[in-house]
Amino acid sequence: xxxxxxxxxxxxxxxxxxxxxxxxxxxxxxxxxxxxxxxxxxxxxxxxxxxxxxxxxxxxxxxxxxxxxxxxxxxxxxxxxxxxxxxxxxxxxxxxxxxxxxxxxxxxxxxxxxxxxxxxxxxxxxxxxxxxxxxxxxxxxxxxxxxxxxxxxxxxxxxxxxxxxxxxxxxxxxxxxxxxxxxxxxxxxxxxxxxxxxxxxxxxxxxxxxxxxxxxxxxxxxxxxxxxxxxxxxxxxxxxxxxxxxxxxxxxxxxxxxxxxxxxxxxxxxxxxxxxxxxxxxxxxxxxxxxxxxxxxxxxxxxxxxxxxxxxxxxxxxxxxxxxxxxxxxxxxxxxxxxxxxxxxxxxxxxxxxxxxxxxxxxxxxxxxxxxxxxxxxxxxxxxxxxxxxxxxxxxxxxxxxxxxxxxxxxxxxxxxxxxxxxxxxxx
Amino acid sequence: xxxxxxxxxxxxxxxxxxxxxxxxxxxxxxxxxxxxxxxxxxxxxxxxxxxxxxxxxxxxxxxxxxxxxxxxxxxxxxxxxxxxxxxxxxxxxxxxxxxx
Numbered sequence: 443x444x445x446x447x448x449x450x451x452x453x454x455x456x457x458x459x460x461x462x463x464x465x466x467x468x469x470x471x472x473x474x475x476x477x478x479x480x481x482x483x484x485x486x487x488x489x490x491x492x493x494x495x496x497x498x499x500x501x502x503x504x505x506x507x508x509x510x511x512x513x514x515x516x517x518x519x520x521x522x523x524x525x526x527x528x529x530x531x532x533x534x535x536x537x538x539x540x541x542x543x544x545x546x547x548x549x550x551x552x553x554x555x556x557x558x559x560x561x562x563x564x565x566x567x568x569x570x571x572x573x574x575x576x577x578x579x580x581x582x583x584x585x586x587x588x589x590x591x592x593x594x595x596x597x598x599x600x601x602x603x604x605x606x607x608x609x610x611x612x613x614x615x616x617x618x619x620x621x622x623x624x625x626x627x628x629x630x631x632x633x634x635x636x637x638x639x640x641x642x643x644x645x646x647x648x649x650x651x652x653x654x655x656x657x658x659x660x661x662x663x664x665x666x667x668x669x670x671x672x673x674x675x676x677x678x679x680x681x682x683x684x685x686x687x688x689x690x691x692x693x694x695x696x697x698x699x700x701x702x703x704x705x706x707x708x709x710x711x712x713x714x715x716x717x718x719x720x721x722x723x724x725x726x727x728x729x730x731x732x733x734x735x736x737x738x739x740x741x742x743x744x745x746x747x748x749x750x751x752x753x754x755x756x757x758x759x760x761x762x763x764x765x766x767x768x769x770x771x772x773x774x775x776x777x778x779x780x781x782x783x784x785x786x787x788x789x790x791x792x793x794x795x796x797x798x799x800x801x802x803x804x805x806x807x808x809x810x811x812x813x814x815x816x817x818x819x820x821x822x823x824x825x826x827x828x829x830x831x832x833x834x835x836x837x838x839x840x841x842x843x844x845x846x847x848x849x850x851x852x853x854x855x856x857x858x859x860x861x862x863x864x865x866x867x868x869x870x
Numbered sequence: 871x872x873x874x875x876x877x878x879x880x881x882x883x884x885x886x887x888x889x890x891x892x893x894x895x896x897x898x899x900x901x902x903x904x905x906x907x908x909x910x911x912x913x914x915x916x917x918x919x920x921x922x923x924x925x926x927x928x929x930x931x932x933x934x935x936x937x938x939x940x941x942x943x944x945x946x947x948x949x950x951x952x953x954x955x956x957x958x959x960x961x962x963x964x965x966x967x968x969x970x
Contacts (some may be wrong), residue, residue, distance in 0.1 A: 478959075478961075479962060479966070480886060480962035481966075483967070484962075484965075484967055484970075485936065485965065486970050487967055488970065546969045546970055547967065547969075548967045548970035549969075549970075550970075551970070568961050570957075570958050570959070570961055570962075571958045579969060587960070587961060602938070603938040603941070604956075605956075605958070616942075618942040618943070618948070621942050623912070623914060623937060624937075625935075625937075627916040628969040671964035672969070674969075681939060681943060682942075684911075684912055685911070685912055685943045689911060690916075691911060691912055691914055692876055692913070692914060692915065692916040696873045696874060697913065699871055700871050700873070705871045708871070709871055711881065713878075713882050714969060715882055715967065715968060715969040715970075716882055716915075716935075717881055717935055717967055717970065718935040718937040718939070719885070719916060719937050720938050720942075804913060
């Protein structure tokens with residue numbers, strides 16, 4: 443059956459999709475959001491944390507009722523060998539100028555979708571999009587099950603596996619080298635137990651990123667985030683690098699949690715969910731075509747993620763791209779012009795808020811991926827040096843310089859350290 | 871920390887699986903000629919296993935976390951060659967993340 447035409451169809455009720463729908467509905471645009479989950483949020487997952495500047499922009503009147511978990515006021519960067527670890531533990535108790543909160547997408551996305559619905563958007567969960575309707579090169583609707591739904595504009599916020607856009611030939615297939623796979627455990631605790639374990643108060647949280655033995659020398663690392671009443675802990679590894687390693691990911695996922703520096707935080711918790719998701723880490727060089735006649739691409743589907751090692755961002759970019767897509771759609775409706783030429787405005791809008799960042803970090807994925815020492819030698823060096831510095835065995839004391847020399851001897855030529863450091867300055 | 875078997879991990883999740891219609895299709899006979907079997911090491915949910923006894927791949931789509939990593943490590947799934955296809959489950963079926 444063919445229904446009457448709506449103004450905008452959004453594929454995917456994630457952050458980009460629901461943000462766009464919220465904005466469109468607020469502007470009085472007819473918008474339908476189709477999502478393959480039984481309810482919005484059911485298919486969505488993050489590490490993760492959300493930088494809330496994007497929420498300020500989406501909801502200038504406030505988002506105080508958003509189900510955020512804890513404000514991140516403590517940042518831990520850790521390097522680990524199989525047994526030892528060394529961490530840089532930073533505290534910002536009076537909060538940062540750029541706030542971030544830990545989130546769980548099951549709750550958060552349901553909330554954002556409800557906001558969009560409240561504003562007048564129509565949510566259609568439980569609908570997997572099978573394909574696009576394309577006429578004379580213009581996208582003019584979607585197909586789901588037996589139904590066809592027409593629209594002036596289709597906005598894809600379908601996520602990292604952008605099968606709909608890919609199969610319609612609108613974007614080139616994503617290259618495996620630009621993908622990382624993440625898995626996550628959520629352990630339940632009482633709020634008090636987390637406050638006690640992380641030496642913090644209610645509402646305040648910790649973000650921890652670890653590099654080294656946790657990813658078995660493959661580009662990637664472990665993460666840990668404190669939620670209100672749970673801890674998210676997981677592993678992210680480069681898809682191609684892991685394939686080459688021949689190591690069993692599902693087993694290593696258990697192994698890294700046994701590391702004393704991680705186990706001490708999650709010991710005694712009850713597992714309530716085990717999840718996995720892909721991350722588009724290709725950055726600027728892998729950016730697909732973001733628009734075509736009647737069609738815009740947002741969020742993970744557009745590959746809008748930046749991993750700089752110390753910060754990983756994707757969800758704020760998703761929201762910002764959703765806003766930019768909605769603004770473009772509103773202008774297109776006013777002009778009654780859905781051509782590729784008109785929709786280029788979307789890229790111009792994205793330039794200011796998202797693409798600029800991707801450009802700044804255009805070499806960071808390459809740097810992190812191809813600086814092997816980052817995941818092997820440097821964690822060993824750092825923990826080894828610290829161990830030597832803190833070791834007191836009754837023998838005559840050595841100077842710090844001689845300890846450094848001893849700790850690094852034979853492990854790494856100074857030249858390659860300097861080279862990596864220079865590359866880091868340029869790439870991150 | 872106690873080590874958790876995959877079944878114990880997946881048992882914590884909520885699924886509404888379509889048991890009869892797998893969303894991922896592999897040709898287990900043709901898989902015998904694969905020279906890397908990366909699906910057996912790269913699936914976070916351990917859905918692909920090599921059955922040594924029968925020298926054949928075993929695959930169970932129930933319990934799939936729908937990440938899509940297999941589509942990137944397996945060239946056949948990636949290209950969707952004859953006997954292989956990768957799709958999301960239809961109309962709300964599959965994993966239901968409550969935490970996410």
